[in-house]
Amino acid sequence: MPKLIKDGVIVENTWALIAKPEGDAAEVAVPAGQVIVPLSVWVAQKAQLQTRADVGVWLDSDEVAESIGEEANHFPIIGVNFPGFMDGRAFSTARLLRERYGFKGELRAVGNFIRDQLCYLRRCGVNAFAFANPEADLEIAVKSLNDFNEYYQASVDQPLPLFRRRA
Amino acid sequence: MYIYDEYDNSILRQRVAQFRDQTERFLAGDLPPEQFLPLRLQNGLYVQRLAPMLRINVPYGMVNSVQIRKLAHIARHYDKGYCHVSTRQNIQYNWPDLTEVPDILSELADVGMHGTQSSGNCIRNTTSDQFAGVAEDEIIDPRPYCEIIRQWSSFHPEFAFLPRKFKIAVTGSEKDRAAVQVHDIGLQLILKDSGEIGFKVYVGGGLGRTPVIGSVIREFLPEEDLLSYLEAILRVYNLSGRRDNKYKARIKILVRAVTPEVFAQKVEAEWEHMKDGYSKLTRAEIERAKGFFTEPAYETIDNAAAQAGVDAQAADSIAFSKWLQRNVRGHRVAGYAAVTLSLKPTGVAPGDITDGQLEIIADLADEFSFGEARTTHEQNIVLADVKKSDLFALWQKCKVAGFATPNIGTITDIICCPGGDFCSLANAKSIPIAEAIQRQFEDLDYVYDLGDIDLNISGCMNACGHHHVGHIGILGVDKSGKEFYQVQLGGSASNDASLGDVLGPSFGAEVMPEVIQKLVNVYVENRTDEELFIDTYRRIGAAPFKERVYAKAN
Numbered sequence: 001m002p003k004l005i006k007d008g009v010i011v012e013n014t015w016a017l018i019a020k021p022e023g024d025a026a027e028v029a030v031p032a033g034q035v036i037v038p039l040s041v042w043v044a045q046k047a048q049l050q051t052r053a054d055v056g057v058w059l060d061s062d063e064v065a066e067s068i069g070e071e072a073n074h075f076p077i078i079g080v081n082f083p084g085f086m087d088g089r090a091f092s093t094a095r096l097l098r099e100r101y102g103f104k105g106e107l108r109a110v111g112n113f114i115r116d117q118l119c120y121l122r123r124c125g126v127n128a129f130a131f132a133n134p135e136a137d138l139e140i141a142v143k144s145l146n147d148f149n150e151y152y153q154a155s156v157d158q159p160l161p162l163f164r165r166r167a
Numbered sequence: 168m169y170i171y172d173e174y175d176n177s178i179l180r181q182r183v184a185q186f187r188d189q190t191e192r193f194l195a196g197d198l199p200p201e202q203f204l205p206l207r208l209q210n211g212l213y214v215q216r217l218a219p220m221l222r223i224n225v226p227y228g229m230v231n232s233v234q235i236r237k238l239a240h241i242a243r244h245y246d247k248g249y250c251h252v253s254t255r256q257n258i259q260y261n262w263p264d265l266t267e268v269p270d271i272l273s274e275l276a277d278v279g280m281h282g283t284q285s286s287g288n289c290i291r292n293t294t295s296d297q298f299a300g301v302a303e304d305e306i307i308d309p310r311p312y313c314e315i316i317r318q319w320s321s322f323h324p325e326f327a328f329l330p331r332k333f334k335i336a337v338t339g340s341e342k343d344r345a346a347v348q349v350h351d352i353g354l355q356l357i358l359k360d361s362g363e364i365g366f367k368v369y370v371g372g373g374l375g376r377t378p379v380i381g382s383v384i385r386e387f388l389p390e391e392d393l394l395s396y397l398e399a400i401l402r403v404y405n406l407s408g409r410r411d412n413k414y415k416a417r418i419k420i421l422v423r424a425v426t427p428e429v430f431a432q433k434v435e436a437e438w439e440h441m442k443d444g445y446s447k448l449t450r451a452e453i454e455r456a457k458g459f460f461t462e463p464a465y466e467t468i469d470n471a472a473a474q475a476g477v478d479a480q481a482a483d484s485i486a487f488s489k490w491l492q493r494n495v496r497g498h499r500v501a502g503y504a505a506v507t508l509s510l511k512p513t514g515v516a517p518g519d520i521t522d523g524q525l526e527i528i529a530d531l532a533d534e535f536s537f538g539e540a541r542t543t544h545e546q547n548i549v550l551a552d553v554k555k556s557d558l559f560a561l562w563q564k565c566k567v568a569g570f571a572t573p574n575i576g577t578i579t580d581i582i583c584c585p586g587g588d589f590c591s592l593a594n595a596k597s598i599p600i601a602e603a604i605q606r607q608f609e610d611l612d613y614v615y616d617l618g619d620i621d622l623n624i625s626g627c628m629n630a631c632g633h634h635h636v637g638h639i640g641i642l643g644v645d646k647s648g649k650e651f652y653q654v655q656l657g658g659s660a661s662n663d664a665s666l667g668d669v670l671g672p673s674f675g676a677e678v679m680p681e682v683i684q685k686l687v688n689v690y691v692e693n694r695t696d697e698e699l700f701i702d703t704y705r706r707i708g709a710a711p712f713k714e715r716v717y718a719k720a721n
Contacts, residue, residue: 064406086205086288088328092405095325100440114202116189123324147185150178152318153394154445155325161394161445162174162318163452 003138004130005118006106008145010138013130015056015077017110030055036079036108039063050074058110061089065096072103080126082111091124098125098156115141119148125156168229168539169314169459171279178322179276182283186210187269194266209289209327211282212268220589221260221268222285223275227295227313227337228256228541228549232529235540237278239525245271250525252510252518254582254631255334256294256542257285261589283321288329290320290401294336296344297543300460301505301551303497307356307364309339311456312393315448319394326401330408331416333401334373337366346544346660348372348381349636351418352400357387364390370400370430371422374630378666379419382427384434391448392438398446399438403430463537463552468502473555480559489611490562490573504555506536508548508570509580513605515569516598517583518546527568535561544633545582547575578620578687579605582633586626586643587650593626595643595650600624600679607680608687617687620700621659636660638701639686640667641679652679656686656712657704668709671717685715 004013015034018041021027025044030037036056042049049055057068058079065072072078078097080090090109097103108128109121115136118129122145131141154161171179189206192198198206207213211222223238230238238258242250245267251259263271275281284291293316300308316335320326326333338345339356347353353369366388372381388396404418407425422430481488494507508528511517520528528548532540535557536550543549548570553561565571574580581604584590586597601624608614623637627644634640640655652674655667674682687700689712694703704712 085202086328087410088288088326089406089410091325091328092402116185116198116202116206117328120322120324120327148178148181148322150174150181151324152178152321153323159445163315163449163455164445166172166174166455 006128061087065093072101077106079108079110082113084112085114094124094126115144118144123155123157183273183276190269208287211285218262221263223258223282224285224292225256225542226317228297232532232538234278235529239522242522249521252542252546288331289327290333297541297549301498302340303499304341306358307339309337310460313337315456330410343662348664353381371419373419374635376628378635380664384431394446395441399434403433465500470501473502477555493573493575506550506553507575509572510547511580512572517581576619577614578608578622582623584625584631594645595626597624597626603680618699635666682716689715
């Protein structure tokens with residue numbers, strides 16, 4: 001089973017990620033077990049899926065946090081996708097899910113982010129990291145989570161900006 | 168000026184360690200070039216035509232003598248003995264060795280300097296007025312706010328992978344010397360009659376291939392809301408700015424696409440959620456920041472006596488009086504003056520400075536200006552707090568060091584990007600054009616008679632030389648492998664900001680001095696007594712200039 005980084009440790013990835021459908025999202029067969037479905041599938045099949053406790057959703061970089069909004073805490077897990085690592089929209093989406101919609105569950109980066117983004121992603125509220133690249137060395141990558149341990153500005157991990165904490 | 172404390176130092180040290188690790192992984196082949204690219208850019212490192220280029224931030228242009236000596240040391244030990252003052256007040260090294268960059272950054276961190284976010288798709292160094300704190304027309308000193316912005320924007324976790332680069336400028340004077348209307352965000356400090364301090368907020372200005380004057384999205388933003396409002400603007404941009412085309416990714420394109428009114432509404436809606444959060448500035452933090460920019464230990468000086476002394480020296484020396492006229496300006500404190508050291512002598516690339524000259528500037532700063540200096544976006548150096556009674560002695564030392572060229576604000580004080588001699592983006596060389604024009608205008612009395620003329624040169628449409636806002640702007644273009652130069656007239660980066668109009672077909676390098684001479688001749692023949700070049704152009708329009716330069720000899 002593939003692994004990922006969650007809360008700073010390497011664990012088994014027990015969730016299956018369903019790719020975006022090319023056809024009608026209502027027609028996608030969502031298997032049993034822990035699955036993370038694309039937003040379009042969730043929207044199309046919400047009536048059936050919302051009765052399940054083992055269904056999460058993932059947002060592509062052009063899908064905004066508001067599309068889940070107040071429903072965020074319905075999900076045990078939400079994914080934010082990086083189509084490419086230079087597409088930084090997920091940083092804002094993650095913060096909005098945590099800070100505006102109070103999401104408490106697992107917030108997972110998926111896709112093509114890179115190790116060197118882990119610290120900033122953690123600061124924005126992401127607590128799980130599933131690299132699309134199967135070659136990613138998680139043992140080494142986990143070190144980047146703590147590239148910094150002091151920060152100027154407020155974020156999810158430290159809501160008080162330095163100017164409110166400076167001795 | 169601002170002094171790093173243990174927090175600043177600790178954060179910067181972690182950054183240096185992070186980049187050293189990234190560089191080592193790249194050199195070992197563990198970090199692919201396409202992933203290393205944005206990481207090195209966000210530490211100031213470009214790969215240029217001939218070698219890497221390392222850009223070091225000078226936050227809002229403020230630098231002290233200890234830092235200047237370190238910059239000299241870096242130039243001498245890691246580079247070829249010189250560096251370059253950029254058009255965004257930063258310092259650039261043109262010949263560092265990639266493997267030594269972590270060591271350079273470590274040495275710079277010793278004096279609180281770095282290249283963090285000096286490049287890449289992130290929030291860049293905040294720029295400001297080189298006469299901040301001393302200008303006679305200043306309403307509020309912008310530097311404390313610049314420092315607050317510096318801290319907020321440094322290592323901001325949400326905004327390190329924006330659609331494109333992002334530049335903020337702040338001004339606090341009646342006359343805008345920071346060109347705030349051509350920045351992604353421009354902030355103009357406002358003091359209300361009630362004593363309340365805040366900002367007029369411009370957004371979506373910029374140069375580059377699509378030059379735009381910024382739009383006002385808020386007439387008055389209370390000072391304590393500065394960071395939350397900036398965060399709201401950046402978030403709207405991060406989520407909505409275009410990412411499909413790098414040439415359409417700047418915030419100006421987004422603002423124009425949705426209209427400034429709609430953009431302002433989006434920002435206000437976002438800000439509603441955030442404005443009363445922890446990022447709201449406290450009185451204590453604003454006061455703390457202001458505490459770093461208090462007055463140095465000015466002496467109480469009889470201004471009339473000091474001025475009489477200077478006048479007497481000027482009466483004995485025409486050269487000194489010319490320098491006073493162009494390179495020295497008033498100061499809000501009696502008996503003091505602000506002095507600009509010209510980095511634009513003919514024959515030296517505009518803004519270039521040697522290691523030895525840097526050390527002389529450090530010495531001059533220590534001797535004459537409380538140990539501080541400023542870089543300017545016009546690519547000169549300012550000593551902001553010089554006693555009038557010291558001006559003659561300072562001038563003599565400047566002459567020896569090569570800083571006394573009395574040309575500030577004139578046609579030979581050219582803003583010029585490094586161009587095709589160094590930059591891999593450039594379509595054409597810019598430095599030789601600047602030199603040829605300087606040689607055309609070597610008669611100082613004639614140059615003074617012409618008065619203030621902003622002549623700006625960019626080697627490509629990325630516009631690092633700010634050609635759109637020069638009274639005379641020159642843009643290098645490539646036509647089937649040959650270098651040509653397009654001329655624009657009527658630009659301004661001041662309060663009356665405007666973008667220049669393209670005059671017509673471009674010219675070969677060899678005729679450029681002659682073309683500029685003809686343009687100047689049209690001005691001289693048409694001006695009224697009070698008019699500067701830009702005024703005459705605005706009054707008579709482009710036609711007489713076009714006729715002159717495109718007239719056929721036969």
